[in-house]
Amino acid sequence: MKPSAFDYHAPRDLGETLEVLAGAGAHGKVLAGGQSLIPLLNMRLAAPSHLVDINRVASLDTIAVEEGGVRVGALARHAAVERSSAAARVQPLLRDALRLVAHPVIRNRGTVVGSLVHADPSAELPAVLTVLDGSVRLARHGTPERDVPAGEFFTGPMESALEPGELAVSAFFPSLPARTGTAFCEVARRHGDYAMAGAAAVVTLDDDLRIASARVACVSVGPVPVLLDLSEVCAHRPAASVDWAAVARAVQDRIDPDGDIHATAGYRRHLTGVLAERALRVAAQEAADERAGEYSNE
Amino acid sequence: MSEALHEISLTVNGVVREAKVPGRRLLSDCLRRELGLTGTHVGCEHGVCGCCTVLLDGAPVRSCLTFAVSVDGHEITTVEGLSAPDGTLSPVQRAFSECHALQCGFCTPGFLCTATALLRDNPSPTDDEVVEGISGNLCRCTGYQNIVKAVHRAAELMGDEA
Numbered sequence: 001m002k003p004s005a006f007d008y009h010a011p012r013d014l015g016e017t018l019e020v021l022a023g024a025g026a027h028g029k030v031l032a033g034g035q036s037l038i039p040l041l042n043m044r045l046a047a048p049s050h051l052v053d054i055n056r057v058a059s060l061d062t063i064a065v066e067e068g069g070v071r072v073g074a075l076a077r078h079a080a081v082e083r084s085s086a087a088a089r090v091q092p093l094l095r096d097a098l099r100l101v102a103h104p105v106i107r108n109r110g111t112v113v114g115s116l117v118h119a120d121p122s123a124e125l126p127a128v129l130t131v132l133d134g135s136v137r138l139a140r141h142g143t144p145e146r147d148v149p150a151g152e153f154f155t156g157p158m159e160s161a162l163e164p165g166e167l168a169v170s171a172f173f174p175s176l177p178a179r180t181g182t183a184f185c186e187v188a189r190r191h192g193d194y195a196m197a198g199a200a201a202v203v204t205l206d207d208d209l210r211i212a213s214a215r216v217a218c219v220s221v222g223p224v225p226v227l228l229d230l231s232e233v234c235a236h237r238p239a240a241s242v243d244w245a246a247v248a249r250a251v252q253d254r255i256d257p258d259g260d261i262h263a264t265a266g267y268r269r270h271l272t273g274v275l276a277e278r279a280l281r282v283a284a285q286e287a288a289d290e291r292a293g294e295y296s297n298e
Numbered sequence: 299m300s301e302a303l304h305e306i307s308l309t310v311n312g313v314v315r316e317a318k319v320p321g322r323r324l325l326s327d328c329l330r331r332e333l334g335l336t337g338t339h340v341g342c343e344h345g346v347c348g349c350c351t352v353l354l355d356g357a358p359v360r361s362c363l364t365f366a367v368s369v370d371g372h373e374i375t376t377v378e379g380l381s382a383p384d385g386t387l388s389p390v391q392r393a394f395s396e397c398h399a400l401q402c403g404f405c406t407p408g409f410l411c412t413a414t415a416l417l418r419d420n421p422s423p424t425d426d427e428v429v430e431g432i433s434g435n436l437c438r439c440t441g442y443q444n445i446v447k448a449v450h451r452a453a454e455l456m457g458d459e460a
Contacts, residue, residue, distance in 0.1 A: 001343040008304065034363055053365070104434065109364065
Protein backbone atom coordinates (compact mmCIF):
# COMPACT_ATOMS: atom_id res chain seq x y z
CA MET A 1 0.00 0.00 0.00
CA LYS A 2 2.77 2.46 -0.86
CA PRO A 3 3.19 4.14 -4.23
CA SER A 4 6.01 2.99 -6.48
CA ALA A 5 8.83 5.46 -7.03
CA PHE A 6 8.41 8.42 -9.37
CA ASP A 7 10.25 11.59 -10.27
CA TYR A 8 8.52 14.42 -8.46
CA HIS A 9 8.11 17.79 -10.19
CA ALA A 10 6.81 20.91 -8.50
CA PRO A 11 6.44 23.62 -11.14
CA ARG A 12 5.72 27.16 -9.94
CA ASP A 13 3.70 28.47 -12.87
CA LEU A 14 1.61 27.31 -15.78
CA GLY A 15 4.37 27.66 -18.40
CA GLU A 16 6.76 25.50 -16.38
CA THR A 17 3.98 22.95 -15.75
CA LEU A 18 3.30 22.57 -19.46
CA GLU A 19 7.01 22.22 -20.24
CA VAL A 20 7.42 19.47 -17.65
CA LEU A 21 4.30 17.69 -18.91
CA ALA A 22 5.51 17.91 -22.51
CA GLY A 23 8.79 16.33 -21.44
CA ALA A 24 7.11 13.56 -19.48
CA GLY A 25 4.60 12.70 -22.25
CA ALA A 26 2.72 9.47 -21.66
CA HIS A 27 4.77 8.75 -18.50
CA GLY A 28 3.56 11.88 -16.71
CA LYS A 29 0.58 12.30 -14.41
CA VAL A 30 -0.78 15.50 -12.90
CA LEU A 31 -1.33 15.69 -9.13
CA ALA A 32 -3.90 18.23 -7.96
CA GLY A 33 -6.01 17.21 -4.92
CA GLY A 34 -4.92 13.58 -5.20
CA GLN A 35 -8.08 12.19 -3.59
CA SER A 36 -8.67 9.80 -6.51
CA LEU A 37 -5.10 9.57 -7.83
CA ILE A 38 -3.25 8.79 -4.60
CA PRO A 39 -5.47 5.77 -3.76
CA LEU A 40 -4.66 4.46 -7.26
CA LEU A 41 -0.96 5.07 -6.62
CA ASN A 42 -1.10 3.52 -3.12
CA MET A 43 -2.73 0.41 -4.55
CA ARG A 44 -0.31 0.53 -7.49
CA LEU A 45 -3.15 0.50 -9.98
CA ALA A 46 -1.28 3.45 -11.50
CA ALA A 47 2.49 3.85 -11.53
CA PRO A 48 3.49 6.96 -13.52
CA SER A 49 7.23 7.59 -13.66
CA HIS A 50 6.75 11.37 -13.46
CA LEU A 51 4.35 13.09 -11.08
CA VAL A 52 3.70 16.76 -11.82
CA ASP A 53 2.35 18.47 -8.69
CA ILE A 54 0.38 21.61 -9.61
CA ASN A 55 -0.36 22.59 -5.99
CA ARG A 56 2.07 25.52 -6.17
CA VAL A 57 0.59 26.98 -9.37
CA ALA A 58 -1.51 29.67 -7.70
CA SER A 59 -2.92 30.95 -11.01
CA LEU A 60 -4.96 27.73 -11.27
CA ASP A 61 -6.71 28.26 -7.92
CA THR A 62 -9.61 30.29 -9.30
CA ILE A 63 -13.40 30.43 -9.29
CA ALA A 64 -14.40 33.10 -11.80
CA VAL A 65 -17.88 34.19 -12.80
CA GLU A 66 -17.71 34.96 -16.51
CA GLU A 67 -20.29 35.92 -19.05
CA GLY A 68 -22.62 32.96 -19.37
CA GLY A 69 -21.30 30.84 -16.55
CA VAL A 70 -18.66 30.06 -13.96
CA ARG A 71 -15.12 28.92 -14.75
CA VAL A 72 -13.42 26.74 -12.17
CA GLY A 73 -9.62 26.51 -12.22
CA ALA A 74 -7.69 23.25 -11.91
CA LEU A 75 -6.70 23.90 -8.31
CA ALA A 76 -10.08 25.02 -6.94
CA ARG A 77 -10.96 22.56 -4.17
CA HIS A 78 -14.42 20.99 -3.97
CA ALA A 79 -14.95 22.71 -0.60
CA ALA A 80 -14.07 26.16 -1.99
CA VAL A 81 -16.49 25.80 -4.91
CA GLU A 82 -19.18 24.41 -2.59
CA ARG A 83 -18.76 27.45 -0.30
CA SER A 84 -18.71 29.99 -3.14
CA SER A 85 -21.96 31.95 -3.14
CA ALA A 86 -21.01 33.54 -6.45
CA ALA A 87 -20.65 30.12 -8.09
CA ALA A 88 -23.95 28.91 -6.53
CA ARG A 89 -25.80 31.96 -7.83
CA VAL A 90 -24.59 31.36 -11.37
CA GLN A 91 -24.99 27.59 -11.29
CA PRO A 92 -26.85 26.13 -8.26
CA LEU A 93 -26.49 22.54 -9.50
CA LEU A 94 -22.76 22.72 -8.79
CA ARG A 95 -23.24 23.19 -5.03
CA ASP A 96 -26.09 20.66 -4.86
CA ALA A 97 -23.92 18.02 -6.53
CA LEU A 98 -20.75 18.85 -4.57
CA ARG A 99 -22.55 18.08 -1.31
CA LEU A 100 -22.91 14.50 -2.59
CA VAL A 101 -19.21 14.14 -3.49
CA ALA A 102 -17.44 11.89 -0.94
CA HIS A 103 -17.09 13.41 2.56
CA PRO A 104 -16.30 16.94 3.77
CA VAL A 105 -12.70 15.98 4.62
CA ILE A 106 -12.10 14.65 1.09
CA ARG A 107 -13.66 17.80 -0.38
CA ASN A 108 -11.15 19.95 1.52
CA ARG A 109 -8.42 18.60 -0.71
CA GLY A 110 -10.08 17.22 -3.87
CA THR A 111 -10.61 19.45 -6.90
CA VAL A 112 -13.55 19.90 -9.28
CA VAL A 113 -11.40 19.67 -12.40
CA GLY A 114 -9.65 16.62 -10.96
CA SER A 115 -13.01 14.86 -10.59
CA LEU A 116 -13.79 15.61 -14.25
CA VAL A 117 -10.43 14.37 -15.54
CA HIS A 118 -10.71 11.24 -13.39
CA ALA A 119 -13.87 10.61 -15.46
CA ASP A 120 -15.48 8.06 -13.20
CA PRO A 121 -18.93 7.33 -14.70
CA SER A 122 -20.31 6.92 -11.16
CA ALA A 123 -19.16 10.38 -10.09
CA GLU A 124 -21.46 13.41 -9.79
CA LEU A 125 -19.41 16.15 -11.44
CA PRO A 126 -19.04 14.53 -14.89
CA ALA A 127 -22.86 14.21 -14.95
CA VAL A 128 -23.23 17.87 -13.97
CA LEU A 129 -20.86 19.02 -16.72
CA THR A 130 -22.69 16.78 -19.21
CA VAL A 131 -26.26 17.87 -18.41
CA LEU A 132 -25.21 21.55 -18.49
CA ASP A 133 -23.28 21.23 -21.77
CA GLY A 134 -20.19 22.56 -20.07
CA SER A 135 -16.64 22.21 -21.31
CA VAL A 136 -13.08 21.55 -20.19
CA ARG A 137 -10.17 23.74 -21.28
CA LEU A 138 -6.99 21.86 -22.14
CA ALA A 139 -3.53 23.39 -22.48
CA ARG A 140 -0.38 22.03 -24.06
CA HIS A 141 3.11 23.46 -24.32
CA GLY A 142 3.56 25.43 -27.53
CA THR A 143 -0.01 25.18 -28.83
CA PRO A 144 -3.16 27.22 -28.19
CA GLU A 145 -5.59 26.06 -25.52
CA ARG A 146 -8.59 24.05 -26.70
CA ASP A 147 -12.08 23.78 -25.22
CA VAL A 148 -13.63 20.31 -25.31
CA PRO A 149 -17.41 20.12 -24.80
CA ALA A 150 -18.60 17.65 -22.14
CA GLY A 151 -20.20 15.43 -24.78
CA GLU A 152 -16.78 14.80 -26.30
CA PHE A 153 -14.68 15.00 -23.15
CA PHE A 154 -15.78 11.76 -21.48
CA THR A 155 -14.70 8.89 -23.74
CA GLY A 156 -14.96 5.84 -21.47
CA PRO A 157 -14.75 4.70 -17.86
CA MET A 158 -11.88 6.71 -16.32
CA GLU A 159 -11.00 7.91 -19.82
CA SER A 160 -11.21 11.41 -21.22
CA ALA A 161 -10.14 13.39 -24.25
CA LEU A 162 -7.14 14.66 -22.29
CA GLU A 163 -4.03 13.57 -24.17
CA PRO A 164 -0.55 12.86 -22.79
CA GLY A 165 1.29 16.13 -22.25
CA GLU A 166 -1.94 18.10 -21.77
CA LEU A 167 -3.21 19.83 -18.63
CA ALA A 168 -6.88 20.47 -17.91
CA VAL A 169 -6.58 24.09 -16.77
CA SER A 170 -10.24 24.82 -16.07
CA ALA A 171 -13.83 23.73 -16.52
CA PHE A 172 -16.73 25.93 -17.58
CA PHE A 173 -20.21 25.43 -16.12
CA PRO A 174 -22.79 27.47 -18.07
CA SER A 175 -25.38 29.48 -16.15
CA LEU A 176 -29.09 28.70 -16.43
CA PRO A 177 -31.55 30.33 -18.80
CA ALA A 178 -34.63 32.03 -17.32
CA ARG A 179 -37.34 29.79 -15.83
CA THR A 180 -34.91 26.92 -15.43
CA GLY A 181 -34.42 24.66 -12.43
CA THR A 182 -31.95 21.90 -11.58
CA ALA A 183 -31.67 18.99 -9.17
CA PHE A 184 -29.41 16.05 -8.39
CA CYS A 185 -30.89 12.88 -6.88
CA GLU A 186 -28.91 9.74 -6.11
CA VAL A 187 -28.95 6.61 -4.00
CA ALA A 188 -25.70 5.34 -2.50
CA ARG A 189 -25.24 2.49 -0.05
CA ARG A 190 -23.72 4.99 2.39
CA HIS A 191 -23.77 8.78 2.10
CA GLY A 192 -20.60 9.83 0.33
CA ASP A 193 -20.05 6.55 -1.48
CA TYR A 194 -20.27 6.34 -5.23
CA ALA A 195 -23.93 6.20 -6.17
CA MET A 196 -25.59 2.96 -7.32
CA ALA A 197 -27.75 5.24 -9.48
CA GLY A 198 -28.41 8.92 -9.79
CA ALA A 199 -29.49 11.69 -12.11
CA ALA A 200 -28.73 15.36 -12.64
CA ALA A 201 -31.71 17.17 -14.15
CA VAL A 202 -32.26 20.51 -15.88
CA VAL A 203 -35.78 21.68 -16.73
CA THR A 204 -36.73 24.86 -18.59
CA LEU A 205 -40.31 26.17 -18.66
CA ASP A 206 -41.89 28.47 -21.21
CA ASP A 207 -43.78 31.66 -20.34
CA ASP A 208 -46.93 29.63 -19.62
CA LEU A 209 -44.99 27.35 -17.20
CA ARG A 210 -45.17 24.41 -19.60
CA ILE A 211 -42.06 22.22 -19.85
CA ALA A 212 -40.04 23.40 -22.85
CA SER A 213 -36.98 21.30 -22.21
CA ALA A 214 -36.18 18.43 -19.82
CA ARG A 215 -32.80 16.71 -19.70
CA VAL A 216 -31.05 14.34 -17.34
CA ALA A 217 -27.54 12.95 -17.11
CA CYS A 218 -27.48 9.57 -15.36
CA VAL A 219 -24.55 8.16 -13.38
CA SER A 220 -23.42 4.55 -12.94
CA VAL A 221 -25.37 3.24 -15.95
CA GLY A 222 -22.74 3.30 -18.68
CA PRO A 223 -19.11 3.98 -19.52
CA VAL A 224 -19.73 7.75 -19.45
CA PRO A 225 -22.55 9.93 -18.04
CA VAL A 226 -25.67 9.05 -20.03
CA LEU A 227 -27.47 12.16 -21.32
CA LEU A 228 -31.18 11.77 -22.08
CA ASP A 229 -33.50 14.40 -23.55
CA LEU A 230 -37.01 13.83 -22.21
CA SER A 231 -38.63 17.00 -23.56
CA GLU A 232 -40.77 15.00 -26.02
CA VAL A 233 -42.04 12.66 -23.32
CA CYS A 234 -43.00 15.65 -21.17
CA ALA A 235 -45.10 16.69 -24.19
CA HIS A 236 -44.94 20.41 -23.54
CA ARG A 237 -47.28 20.15 -20.56
CA PRO A 238 -47.12 21.91 -17.19
CA ALA A 239 -45.36 19.74 -14.60
CA ALA A 240 -48.63 18.93 -12.83
CA SER A 241 -50.07 17.18 -15.88
CA VAL A 242 -46.98 15.41 -17.22
CA ASP A 243 -47.27 11.62 -17.33
CA TRP A 244 -44.30 11.14 -14.98
CA ALA A 245 -44.60 7.36 -14.98
CA ALA A 246 -44.06 7.48 -18.74
CA VAL A 247 -41.01 9.68 -18.21
CA ALA A 248 -39.52 7.14 -15.78
CA ARG A 249 -40.27 4.33 -18.23
CA ALA A 250 -38.62 6.27 -21.06
CA VAL A 251 -35.46 6.61 -18.96
CA GLN A 252 -35.52 2.90 -18.10
CA ASP A 253 -35.98 1.97 -21.78
CA ARG A 254 -33.06 4.08 -22.97
CA ILE A 255 -30.35 2.93 -20.55
CA ASP A 256 -28.40 -0.30 -20.48
CA PRO A 257 -26.76 -0.62 -17.06
CA ASP A 258 -24.51 -3.45 -15.88
CA GLY A 259 -25.03 -5.31 -12.62
CA ASP A 260 -22.37 -5.61 -9.93
CA ILE A 261 -22.13 -6.68 -6.28
CA HIS A 262 -24.01 -3.55 -5.17
CA ALA A 263 -26.98 -3.66 -7.54
CA THR A 264 -28.27 -5.90 -10.30
CA ALA A 265 -28.75 -4.42 -13.75
CA GLY A 266 -32.53 -4.59 -13.30
CA TYR A 267 -32.48 -2.81 -9.96
CA ARG A 268 -30.15 -0.14 -11.31
CA ARG A 269 -32.45 0.38 -14.30
CA HIS A 270 -35.50 0.71 -12.03
CA LEU A 271 -33.72 3.04 -9.62
CA THR A 272 -32.42 5.30 -12.39
CA GLY A 273 -35.94 5.79 -13.73
CA VAL A 274 -37.26 6.67 -10.26
CA LEU A 275 -34.39 9.06 -9.51
CA ALA A 276 -34.54 10.75 -12.93
CA GLU A 277 -38.27 11.34 -12.49
CA ARG A 278 -37.71 12.70 -8.99
CA ALA A 279 -34.90 15.02 -10.11
CA LEU A 280 -36.96 16.29 -13.06
CA ARG A 281 -39.96 17.03 -10.83
CA VAL A 282 -37.81 18.93 -8.32
CA ALA A 283 -36.11 20.82 -11.17
CA ALA A 284 -39.50 21.70 -12.70
CA GLN A 285 -40.72 22.98 -9.33
CA GLU A 286 -37.59 25.10 -8.92
CA ALA A 287 -38.03 26.47 -12.41
CA ALA A 288 -41.60 27.43 -11.54
CA ASP A 289 -40.39 29.11 -8.36
CA GLU A 290 -37.73 30.88 -10.43
CA ARG A 291 -35.25 29.82 -7.83
CA ALA A 292 -32.51 30.09 -10.44
CA GLY A 293 -33.03 33.82 -10.87
CA GLU A 294 -33.23 34.66 -7.20
CA TYR A 295 -30.91 32.07 -5.76
CA SER A 296 -28.84 33.36 -2.96
CA ASN A 297 -27.59 31.33 -0.07
CA GLU A 298 -26.15 33.52 2.59
CA MET B 299 19.49 3.58 -8.50
CA SER B 300 18.75 5.42 -5.29
CA GLU B 301 15.65 7.51 -5.06
CA ALA B 302 15.94 11.30 -5.05
CA LEU B 303 15.26 12.89 -1.68
CA HIS B 304 13.56 16.24 -1.17
CA GLU B 305 14.28 18.50 1.78
CA ILE B 306 11.05 19.74 3.27
CA SER B 307 10.11 21.92 6.19
CA LEU B 308 6.75 21.52 7.93
CA THR B 309 5.39 23.42 10.90
CA VAL B 310 3.99 20.55 12.95
CA ASN B 311 2.03 21.47 16.09
CA GLY B 312 3.71 24.87 16.08
CA VAL B 313 7.26 23.56 15.75
CA VAL B 314 9.27 23.82 12.53
CA ARG B 315 10.41 20.32 11.55
CA GLU B 316 12.70 19.42 8.68
CA ALA B 317 12.90 16.10 6.87
CA LYS B 318 14.40 14.51 3.79
CA VAL B 319 11.81 12.43 1.98
CA PRO B 320 11.34 10.69 -1.35
CA GLY B 321 8.56 12.16 -3.50
CA ARG B 322 6.33 9.18 -2.79
CA ARG B 323 6.45 9.53 1.02
CA LEU B 324 2.89 9.95 2.26
CA LEU B 325 2.34 12.65 4.85
CA SER B 326 1.03 9.97 7.26
CA ASP B 327 4.27 8.01 6.94
CA CYS B 328 6.42 11.13 7.15
CA LEU B 329 4.74 12.12 10.42
CA ARG B 330 5.18 8.66 11.90
CA ARG B 331 8.55 7.68 10.47
CA GLU B 332 10.62 10.79 9.87
CA LEU B 333 9.09 12.90 12.64
CA GLY B 334 8.28 10.19 15.20
CA LEU B 335 4.69 11.35 15.71
CA THR B 336 2.91 8.03 15.89
CA GLY B 337 -0.38 9.46 17.16
CA THR B 338 -1.53 9.72 13.55
CA HIS B 339 -2.84 6.25 12.75
CA VAL B 340 -2.68 4.52 9.40
CA GLY B 341 -5.68 2.33 8.66
CA CYS B 342 -6.75 1.75 5.09
CA GLU B 343 -4.30 3.93 3.15
CA HIS B 344 -6.84 4.74 0.50
CA GLY B 345 -8.90 7.45 2.09
CA VAL B 346 -11.84 5.43 3.38
CA CYS B 347 -11.29 5.04 7.13
CA GLY B 348 -10.26 8.54 8.20
CA CYS B 349 -7.86 7.35 10.94
CA CYS B 350 -4.99 9.38 9.46
CA THR B 351 -6.92 12.68 9.41
CA VAL B 352 -4.77 15.68 10.40
CA LEU B 353 -5.30 19.42 10.07
CA LEU B 354 -3.51 21.03 7.11
CA ASP B 355 -3.48 24.81 7.57
CA GLY B 356 -6.45 24.21 9.88
CA ALA B 357 -8.55 22.09 7.50
CA PRO B 358 -8.94 18.35 8.10
CA VAL B 359 -7.41 16.22 5.34
CA ARG B 360 -6.37 12.61 4.86
CA SER B 361 -2.63 12.43 5.50
CA CYS B 362 -2.53 9.10 3.61
CA LEU B 363 -3.84 10.87 0.50
CA THR B 364 -1.31 13.69 0.68
CA PHE B 365 2.37 13.54 -0.23
CA ALA B 366 4.64 15.11 2.39
CA VAL B 367 6.61 16.95 -0.29
CA SER B 368 3.36 18.49 -1.59
CA VAL B 369 2.76 20.32 1.70
CA ASP B 370 6.32 21.61 2.16
CA GLY B 371 6.08 24.93 4.01
CA HIS B 372 2.58 24.33 5.37
CA GLU B 373 1.22 23.97 8.91
CA ILE B 374 0.12 20.59 10.20
CA THR B 375 -1.72 19.83 13.44
CA THR B 376 -1.75 16.21 14.58
CA VAL B 377 -3.51 14.66 17.56
CA GLU B 378 -0.35 15.36 19.59
CA GLY B 379 -0.97 19.07 19.02
CA LEU B 380 -4.56 19.23 20.26
CA SER B 381 -3.83 19.34 24.00
CA ALA B 382 -2.23 22.32 25.76
CA PRO B 383 1.58 22.33 26.16
CA ASP B 384 1.18 21.29 29.82
CA GLY B 385 -0.82 18.24 28.77
CA THR B 386 -4.28 19.59 29.61
CA LEU B 387 -6.71 17.90 27.25
CA SER B 388 -8.64 20.00 24.76
CA PRO B 389 -12.43 20.24 25.19
CA VAL B 390 -12.90 17.71 22.37
CA GLN B 391 -10.48 15.28 24.00
CA ARG B 392 -12.15 15.71 27.41
CA ALA B 393 -15.58 15.17 25.90
CA PHE B 394 -14.45 11.94 24.18
CA SER B 395 -13.10 10.73 27.51
CA GLU B 396 -16.22 11.77 29.47
CA CYS B 397 -18.68 10.25 27.00
CA HIS B 398 -16.76 7.01 26.48
CA ALA B 399 -16.48 7.83 22.78
CA LEU B 400 -13.71 5.31 22.22
CA GLN B 401 -12.98 1.72 22.95
CA CYS B 402 -9.87 0.44 21.15
CA GLY B 403 -8.83 3.98 20.27
CA PHE B 404 -7.44 3.27 16.82
CA CYS B 405 -9.81 5.67 15.04
CA THR B 406 -9.71 8.28 17.81
CA PRO B 407 -6.92 10.57 16.51
CA GLY B 408 -8.81 11.00 13.23
CA PHE B 409 -12.12 11.67 14.99
CA LEU B 410 -10.48 14.20 17.33
CA CYS B 411 -8.92 16.16 14.47
CA THR B 412 -12.13 16.05 12.41
CA ALA B 413 -14.33 17.10 15.37
CA THR B 414 -11.93 19.89 16.36
CA ALA B 415 -12.23 21.47 12.92
CA LEU B 416 -15.97 20.80 12.75
CA LEU B 417 -16.64 22.67 16.01
CA ARG B 418 -14.33 25.53 15.09
CA ASP B 419 -16.37 26.09 11.91
CA ASN B 420 -19.73 25.33 13.50
CA PRO B 421 -19.71 25.80 17.32
CA SER B 422 -23.22 24.40 17.88
CA PRO B 423 -23.95 21.76 15.22
CA THR B 424 -27.23 19.86 14.94
CA ASP B 425 -27.31 16.06 15.12
CA ASP B 426 -27.42 15.87 11.33
CA GLU B 427 -24.48 18.23 10.98
CA VAL B 428 -22.42 16.15 13.42
CA VAL B 429 -23.24 12.93 11.57
CA GLU B 430 -22.41 14.53 8.20
CA GLY B 431 -19.25 16.04 9.68
CA ILE B 432 -17.88 12.73 10.93
CA SER B 433 -19.24 10.66 8.03
CA GLY B 434 -15.74 10.23 6.61
CA ASN B 435 -14.40 8.55 9.76
CA LEU B 436 -15.02 4.89 10.52
CA CYS B 437 -15.22 3.40 14.03
CA ARG B 438 -15.63 -0.36 14.42
CA CYS B 439 -16.15 -0.39 18.21
CA THR B 440 -18.52 2.25 19.49
CA GLY B 441 -21.45 2.22 17.10
CA TYR B 442 -20.95 6.02 16.87
CA GLN B 443 -23.65 6.95 19.41
CA ASN B 444 -21.15 8.05 22.03
CA ILE B 445 -18.99 9.79 19.46
CA VAL B 446 -21.97 11.92 18.39
CA LYS B 447 -22.70 12.62 22.09
CA ALA B 448 -19.08 13.57 22.65
CA VAL B 449 -19.09 16.08 19.80
CA HIS B 450 -22.18 17.75 21.31
CA ARG B 451 -20.57 17.64 24.78
CA ALA B 452 -17.41 19.22 23.37
CA ALA B 453 -19.54 22.00 21.91
CA GLU B 454 -20.97 22.60 25.41
CA LEU B 455 -17.53 22.60 27.02
CA MET B 456 -16.22 25.03 24.43
CA GLY B 457 -19.28 27.25 24.97
CA ASP B 458 -18.71 27.24 28.74
CA GLU B 459 -15.08 28.19 28.32
CA ALA B 460 -15.66 30.91 25.74
